[in-house]
Amino acid sequence: MRFDLDLPAWKWPFYVMRHPFEGYDDLRWKKGYNMKVAWVIVAAFFIISVASAQFTGFLFNDTYVKVFNIVPYFSSSVILFLTWVIGNWSLCTLFDGEGTMKNIFCVSAYALLPYLFSELIVIIASNFLLRTEGGFISFFRYLGIVWSVVLMISAMKTVHQYSIPKTLAAMFFTVVAMAIILFLAVLLLTLFQQVFVFGYSVYTELMYRFSI
Amino acid sequence: MSILKKLAAAALAAVVSLTALSVASSADEPYTGYNYDWWGDPIPSQNGFVVDRVIDGSDMGLDKLDYSDKSSSMQEQLKNLAEPSDIFIDQKFGKFYVIDSKNNRLIITDENFSPENTKVVEELKYGQVFPESQSTIKKTTFKNPQGVYVRTNTDGLTLIYVADYDNNRVVAFNEDLEIAMEYVRPSSDVFDADKTFNPKKVIVDSAFNVYVIVPSITQGSVQFSADGMFNGYYGANRVEATAEVIAQQFWKLIYTREQIIAMRRSVAISISNLDIDDEGFIYTVTENKTADTDVLKKLNPAGTNIFINLGYSDYTYGDYATRYYKGTNYASAITDVDVDSEGNIYLLDFATGRVFQYTDECDLLFIFGTKGFKNSQGTQKGTFRSVAAVETYNGKVYVVDNIKNSITVFRQTEFGSIVQKAIKLFNEGLYDEAKAPWEEVLRRDANYWLAYIGLGNAYLNQNDYATALSYFYRTSRSGYNRAFKSFRIEFIRANFTWMLIIVLVIVVGLIILSYVKKNIRKKKKAAAEGGTE
Numbered sequence: 001m002r003f004d005l006d007l008p009a010w011k012w013p014f015y016v017m018r019h020p021f022e023g024y025d026d027l028r029w030k031k032g033y034n035m036k037v038a039w040v041i042v043a044a045f046f047i048i049s050v051a052s053a054q055f056t057g058f059l060f061n062d063t064y065v066k067v068f069n070i071v072p073y074f075s076s077s078v079i080l081f082l083t084w085v086i087g088n089w090s091l092c093t094l095f096d097g098e099g100t101m102k103n104i105f106c107v108s109a110y111a112l113l114p115y116l117f118s119e120l121i122v123i124i125a126s127n128f129l130l131r132t133e134g135g136f137i138s139f140f141r142y143l144g145i146v147w148s149v150v151l152m153i154s155a156m157k158t159v160h161q162y163s164i165p166k167t168l169a170a171m172f173f174t175v176v177a178m179a180i181i182l183f184l185a186v187l188l189l190t191l192f193q194q195v196f197v198f199g200y201s202v203y204t205e206l207m208y209r210f211s212i
Numbered sequence: 213m214s215i216l217k218k219l220a221a222a223a224l225a226a227v228v229s230l231t232a233l234s235v236a237s238s239a240d241e242p243y244t245g246y247n248y249d250w251w252g253d254p255i256p257s258q259n260g261f262v263v264d265r266v267i268d269g270s271d272m273g274l275d276k277l278d279y280s281d282k283s284s285s286m287q288e289q290l291k292n293l294a295e296p297s298d299i300f301i302d303q304k305f306g307k308f309y310v311i312d313s314k315n316n317r318l319i320i321t322d323e324n325f326s327p328e329n330t331k332v333v334e335e336l337k338y339g340q341v342f343p344e345s346q347s348t349i350k351k352t353t354f355k356n357p358q359g360v361y362v363r364t365n366t367d368g369l370t371l372i373y374v375a376d377y378d379n380n381r382v383v384a385f386n387e388d389l390e391i392a393m394e395y396v397r398p399s400s401d402v403f404d405a406d407k408t409f410n411p412k413k414v415i416v417d418s419a420f421n422v423y424v425i426v427p428s429i430t431q432g433s434v435q436f437s438a439d440g441m442f443n444g445y446y447g448a449n450r451v452e453a454t455a456e457v458i459a460q461q462f463w464k465l466i467y468t469r470e471q472i473i474a475m476r477r478s479v480a481i482s483i484s485n486l487d488i489d490d491e492g493f494i495y496t497v498t499e500n501k502t503a504d505t506d507v508l509k510k511l512n513p514a515g516t517n518i519f520i521n522l523g524y525s526d527y528t529y530g531d532y533a534t535r536y537y538k539g540t541n542y543a544s545a546i547t548d549v550d551v552d553s554e555g556n557i558y559l560l561d562f563a564t565g566r567v568f569q570y571t572d573e574c575d576l577l578f579i580f581g582t583k584g585f586k587n588s589q590g591t592q593k594g595t596f597r598s599v600a601a602v603e604t605y606n607g608k609v610y611v612v613d614n615i616k617n618s619i620t621v622f623r624q625t626e627f628g629s630i631v632q633k634a635i636k637l638f639n640e641g642l643y644d645e646a647k648a649p650w651e652e653v654l655r656r657d658a659n660y661w662l663a664y665i666g667l668g669n670a671y672l673n674q675n676d677y678a679t680a681l682s683y684f685y686r687t688s689r690s691g692y693n694r695a696f697k698s699f700r701i702e703f704i705r706a707n708f709t710w711m712l713i714i715v716l717v718i719v720v721g722l723i724i725l726s727y728v729k730k731n732i733r734k735k736k737k738a739a740a741e742g743g744t745e
Contacts, residue, residue: 066253
């Protein structure tokens with residue numbers, strides 16, 4: 001652990017990216033959590049996922065671009081990330097996790113950075129490469145994912161002060177919790193929609209009565 | 213006043229003529245031509261084939277023939293076709309062979325189905341060529357024949373092969389109706405004893421090997437040599453990797469021998485029809501609504517399918533997706549295949565009554581024909597009730613319907629002939645010559661994606677890579693890949709100096725930057741140390 005570390009807030013994500021194992025300890029020690037930086041990374045996550053669909057070269061792009069709808073991209077990036085944070089917080093507060101919601105949000109967002117870089121490289125490279133050179137594309141894609149997963153494990157371990165097995169178990173059950181949250185959210189949305197439709201039909205009915 | 217009247221009359225005339233025009237256009241074809249775009253969405257296209265005429269028994273003069281020796285109940289049925297199930301067209305002599313299944317006869321006619329050239333075959337004789345067996349019986353008839361094939365050898369000897377379904381045989385006879393050979397159920401140990409031998413379709417290759425489709429057999433077609441010897445099976449389908457099959461593979465790892473034997477065996481779906489092209493490649497189709505594997509195969513003499521993973525394209529045959537319409541699910545069930553002299557492949561879809569025309573490389577060209585829906589029952593010209601067979605001759609397509617008891621003739625439209633011309637030039641390697649017809653195609657139908665590929669190839673051939681790229685974009689990945697490869701090399705060659713300079717500048721800049729940074733840090737450190745002192 002380096003105690004002499006004095007980094008500006010925006011440099012912390014890059015620092016933990018380059019130090020996957022002890023970077024988060026330094027971050028925790030120096031209290032390098034910064035919500036603004038984290039939000040920028042989450043926004044970049046959203047932008048990259050849209051760019052990946054729109055700007056990946058024709059030879060590697062399977063997106064159905066006839067109809068472009070931003071909602072699926074938003075829900076598969078920002079909503080998914082927020083669900084992860086909420087799911088992880090609700091689970092780990094029950095199991096002696098030390099991380100607060102803010103801490104979890106920050107370290108999870110910082111862990112996304114390698115994935116974003118690899119996607120950026122993939123988007124640019126896919127415009128220059130041939131089908132036969134597609135190995136590079138998948139190499140960078142997998143490299144980014146693996147790096148981010150390693151960072152995420154490290155982040156979860158540090159922010160909650162867990163052992164490795166407990167971290168892995170917590171991450172697995174976070175995914176389960178996410179599924180439950182999304183299921184409940186969809187259920188709630190449908191029910192509210194029906195309530196709304198009911199209210200709206202009562203309203204229209206009344207309006208017809210009064211207009212006569 | 214008179215001016216007003218004239219105006220009114222003119223307006224009326226205009227309205228009348230407009231309605232007349234719209235009536236004329238709506239009475240055109242019972243189907244709208246369509247094609248599939250890059251994403252697999254159906255898009256409207258111009259018709260490549262339109263209905264020329266519909267032939268039934270009376271056109272061939274079947275109702276004028278003398279049936280006084282037949283029973284009175286049969287006479288009416290004999291006056292028309294009854295459940296015709298197959299057609300074969302001898303490309304060299306222009307002879308048409310139609311199997312009239314329920315009437316147990318074979319009709320030989322000509323291109324115009326003219327009554328004077330129509331000959332009805334009901335009886336065969338055991339003559340000079342095949343005399344050894346059945347010496348007491350001199351004559352034989354068909355019983356529910358299902359398939360016909362004709363092959364002429366180099367000496368000019370023509371043999372007609374009929375799959376005689378309920379007689380459990382394929383019978384070969386010459387034009388004098390003398391039986392030359394009968395292909396019957398093999399007694400060999402290889403042939404499963406539980407399986408019946410009801411031949412449905414038959415083809416013959418240039419060496420007079422006979423390939424017979426028997427519906428109960430899943431190992432492929434039954435192959436006989438010319439002298440009637442059973443050679444084995446040819447052209448079996450693969451087992452489709454469904455969830456059930458994968459689960460079975462898993463359980464096989466765990467189960468004991470006895471349990472494995474007791475398991476339900478997964479077998480491939482049997483092939484339903486065959487055709488052979490001029491080069492001796494055999495095409496098989498599988499009629500199944502759910503199967504995706506081996507719907508169409510092009511087999512070389514070794515029995516290997518060559519329509520597999522060629523380039524980057526995934527072959528799809530028939531309609532891409534199952535469609536739900538008015539209470540029925542429509543998924544393609546390819547029941548017959550035909551290959552014309554140009555190498556075009558025609559697939560006949562039993563479910564929708566459509567014919568799909570492909571190039572020799574399985575690029576979709578045209579879709580035509582349709583099934584009549586419940587109300588019309590296929591009475592309209594060009595609609596079907598139950599399609600059975602497809603054949604081509606001289607650019608015309610003949611489709612047999614075994615409920616309508618008719619043969620529908622489709623002729624090529626002008627648009628279709630332009631496409632065909634372009635493809636022919638393209639296949640001969642005359643890319644530049646093919647440019648003009650392709651451009652004409654695009655003028656008539658801007659959605660016709662094959663034209664973009666053709667033009668892309670033309671420009672690629674002229675080394676105009678950028679234009680080729682724009683034509684290949686979202687029409688062909690393999691074409692785009694080829695064009696981009698050359699484009700990239702050319703681009704690097706043209707701009708190599710600049711790229712090298714930029715890279716050098718960046719590298720030098722980075723070195724200088726790190727040097728400067730180091731210096732600044734050193735100075736700071738020195739200043740800090742100086743401060744503490």
